[in-house]
Amino acid sequence: MTARNDFSTVRKVVFGQVLMAALVASGFLLIGGWKSAVSPLIGGFVALLPNLYFAYKIYLAKDLGAQGIVNAFYAGETVKLILTVALFSIVLQIPSVDFLTLMVGYIAVLSVFWFALFLWRD
Numbered sequence: 001m002t003a004r005n006d007f008s009t010v011r012k013v014v015f016g017q018v019l020m021a022a023l024v025a026s027g028f029l030l031i032g033g034w035k036s037a038v039s040p041l042i043g044g045f046v047a048l049l050p051n052l053y054f055a056y057k058i059y060l061a062k063d064l065g066a067q068g069i070v071n072a073f074y075a076g077e078t079v080k081l082i083l084t085v086a087l088f089s090i091v092l093q094i095p096s097v098d099f100l101t102l103m104v105g106y107i108a109v110l111s112v113f114w115f116a117l118f119l120w121r122d
Helices: 008-032 034-060 066-091 099-119
Strands: none
Touching: 008 034, 008 099, 034 066, 034 099
16 A cells, blocks of 8 residues: 555545535635634634644554554544644634634534545545
8 A cells, every 4th residue: 555545535534624614614704704704714723733733643653563553643642632722722812703603613624524434435
């Protein structure tokens, strides 16, 4: 297997997450304008950025043995959770952010991963 094939499912998920963030923000843009679209877009990126870090961490460990991959998984998941908390802490300090629509964007982007497990089997 090549690295391209090993990472193809991850690319599909990341692309789907970016697309979902754009679609949700576009929906809010059409309904309520720019101010309504910003919070769900930010929420999408709060979900996306830690996932990108985690995917990259696992990708770097692909040639390590089983124990190296497990260690990378746990380290990546730990940093991913810390990044998520840090990003929420930063974003929630912005007065114009609407919490409900922020969470809509966040959950929509996270849901892509779960749907991908069922839809994009290689």
